Amino acid sequence: MPEDRIRYFDHSATTPTHPDVVAAMLPYFTEHFGNPSSLYGIAEESREAIARARSQVAAAIGATPEEIFFTAGGTESDNWAIKGIAHAHRDRGDHIITTAIEHHAVLHTCAFLEEQGFSVTYLPVDREGRVDPAAVRDAITDHTILVTVMTANNEVGTVQPIREIGAIAREHGIPFHTDAVQAIGNLELDVDEDNIDLLSLSGHKFYGPKGIGALYIKNGTKIANLIHGGGQERGRRAGTENLPGVVGLGAAIERACTDIPAHAARLAGLRDRLLAGIMEGIPDVTLNGHPTERLPGNINLSFGGIDGEALLTLLAMKGICASTGSACSSGSDAPSHVLLAIGTSPQRARASLRLTLGDLTADEDVDYLLALLPGAVEKLRRLSGAGA
Amino acid sequence: MQFTEKVMDHFENPRNVGVLEDANAVAEVGSKECGDTTTLYLKIRDNRIVDVRFRTLGCAAAIASSSMATELIKGKTLEEAWALTNTDVVEALGGLPEPKIHCSVLAEGAIREAINNYRRSQGLDPW
Numbered sequence: 001m002p003e004d005r006i007r008y009f010d011h012s013a014t015t016p017t018h019p020d021v022v023a024a025m026l027p028y029f030t031e032h033f034g035n036p037s038s039l040y041g042i043a044e045e046s047r048e049a050i051a052r053a054r055s056q057v058a059a060a061i062g063a064t065p066e067e068i069f070f071t072a073g074g075t076e077s078d079n080w081a082i083k084g085i086a087h088a089h090r091d092r093g094d095h096i097i098t099t100a101i102e103h104h105a106v107l108h109t110c111a112f113l114e115e116q117g118f119s120v121t122y123l124p125v126d127r128e129g130r131v132d133p134a135a136v137r138d139a140i141t142d143h144t145i146l147v148t149v150m151t152a153n154n155e156v157g158t159v160q161p162i163r164e165i166g167a168i169a170r171e172h173g174i175p176f177h178t179d180a181v182q183a184i185g186n187l188e189l190d191v192d193e194d195n196i197d198l199l200s201l202s203g204h205k206f207y208g209p210k211g212i213g214a215l216y217i218k219n220g221t222k223i224a225n226l227i228h229g230g231g232q233e234r235g236r237r238a239g240t241e242n243l244p245g246v247v248g249l250g251a252a253i254e255r256a257c258t259d260i261p262a263h264a265a266r267l268a269g270l271r272d273r274l275l276a277g278i279m280e281g282i283p284d285v286t287l288n289g290h291p292t293e294r295l296p297g298n299i300n301l302s303f304g305g306i307d308g309e310a311l312l313t314l315l316a317m318k319g320i321c322a323s324t325g326s327a328c329s330s331g332s333d334a335p336s337h338v339l340l341a342i343g344t345s346p347q348r349a350r351a352s353l354r355l356t357l358g359d360l361t362a363d364e365d366v367d368y369l370l371a372l373l374p375g376a377v378e379k380l381r382r383l384s385g386a387g388a
Numbered sequence: 389m390q391f392t393e394k395v396m397d398h399f400e401n402p403r404n405v406g407v408l409e410d411a412n413a414v415a416e417v418g419s420k421e422c423g424d425t426t427t428l429y430l431k432i433r434d435n436r437i438v439d440v441r442f443r444t445l446g447c448a449a450a451i452a453s454s455s456m457a458t459e460l461i462k463g464k465t466l467e468e469a470w471a472l473t474n475t476d477v478v479e480a481l482g483g484l485p486e487p488k489i490h491c492s493v494l495a496e497g498a499i500r501e502a503i504n505n506y507r508r509s510q511g512l513d514p515w
Contacts, residue, residue: 307445309448310446310450335423347423382405385443385445
């Protein structure tokens with residue numbers, strides 16, 4: 001029978017909007033609903049709310065408010081950063097450097113640009129999912145117009161040496177974009193210290209609402225617009241502002257970035273206990289990603305002799321929400337490009353489980369999972385013959 | 389992914405799991421696309437499947453399909469078992485979500501390959 005209580009281990013997929021964030025948003029649906037582009041009093045309240053949120057986002061990453069542009073989320077921010085730089089700098093060159101383990105919002109955008117005649121270098125990563133800054137330097141040509149490397153990987157949690165990569169890009173006068181969607185609230189970021197010119201973030205990954213995100217664009221960066229229409233966002237991103245979303249994003253990022261070390265320490269403590277328990281209780285398990293340079297709440301494992309989706313189904317029956325690097329949903333689904341890029345065999349990639357911890361994860365959830373997981377894995381191994 | 393109660397029952401409590409030591413027909417089939425594999429063991433006597441076991445590495449739909457297929461062919465003649473299609477397996481499970489239909493093909497393939505392996509071992513042409 002399904003458990004009543006949901007044990008949520010999928011915070012990298014999305015997070016619930018925090019009640020304080022919802023409370024901050026609510027008046028902007030009904031009371032302060034004015035279109036910020038209008039001229040009367042309630043519009044002024046809306047404009048002030050947007051300005052406040054812009055300052056909150058800017059403060060969280062060490063930017064200035066005029067460098068923050070609201071978008072519909074991480075995917076739009078990635079699209080804008082990459083296409084916007086590519087199109088604005090085409091007179092300088094047509095070469096983009098990225099990595100093989102980026103989110104599809106980056107990879108598919110790069111593939112689209114390749115169809116338009118741009119060339120893209122997809123840098124490999126090592127077995128722990130790290131990009132070598134020297135490889136970035138070696139890949140730069142006279143035609144390179146953008147380097148885009150994620151801050152932390154959404155699947156295996158590996159944190160990239162973005163400060164070094166950003167420094168190399170800066171030495172060559174090339175804009176550096178980072179998809180920081182998984183990093184906000186988990187890692188301390190400062191766009192100046194980290195040599196970042198463009199940074200994507202998304203509200204629903206740090207207890208804010210879905211459908212709202214932001215792109216940081218360093219002052220003076222030449223970038224083409226992605227969304228054309230009215231003059232919103234200082235003429236850079238058209239469309240009536242998602243006022244409640246913007247307010248929610250501001251409230252959420254301020255909350256998430258108030259005490260990152262304490263938040264990260266709590267998650268890392270739970271993660272390390274969970275990981276140690278799994279390694280102790282289950283044979284033939286490997287940890288995917290970097291052993292230490294990883295997001296505090298991320299565990300990505302491969303189990304011998306099972307199918308990851310079957311394991312997810314068994315866990316879901318017990319109220320556990322998690323994720324895998326391969327879903328058998330069409331008969332032609334390739335295993336995760338990230339797991340393959342770090343050298344995981346297709347078979348092991350199909351046997352993966354991603355557990356991402358966050359605010360909803362309690363000590364007792366870790367205990368519950370530790371009590372359940374060995375039996376679930378053993379059951380599937382008996383079925384496949386791997387445990388015989 | 390929403391599965392029927394019957395699928396979940398066969399996934400959680402699969403029938404006929406394991407190895408049949410005295411099997412006289414065995415087939416191992418796999419799907420290159422999604423990585424699922426099934427090994428099917430049949431004990432055939434007087435042109436009839438008298439016992440059957442399976443092992444499957446795959447998702448819940450693949451495991452449930454294997455389990456249901458073994459139930460459906462137990463006691464059947466080889467002709468009757470050969471005639472079993474993945475559609476029959478899906479129907480017996482009360483349906484599968486569209487993206488999971490392909491998972492039931494593995495069981496059908498395993499049955500037919502095991503029957504042909506048996507026929508070859510008997511000096512007969514495969515069907």
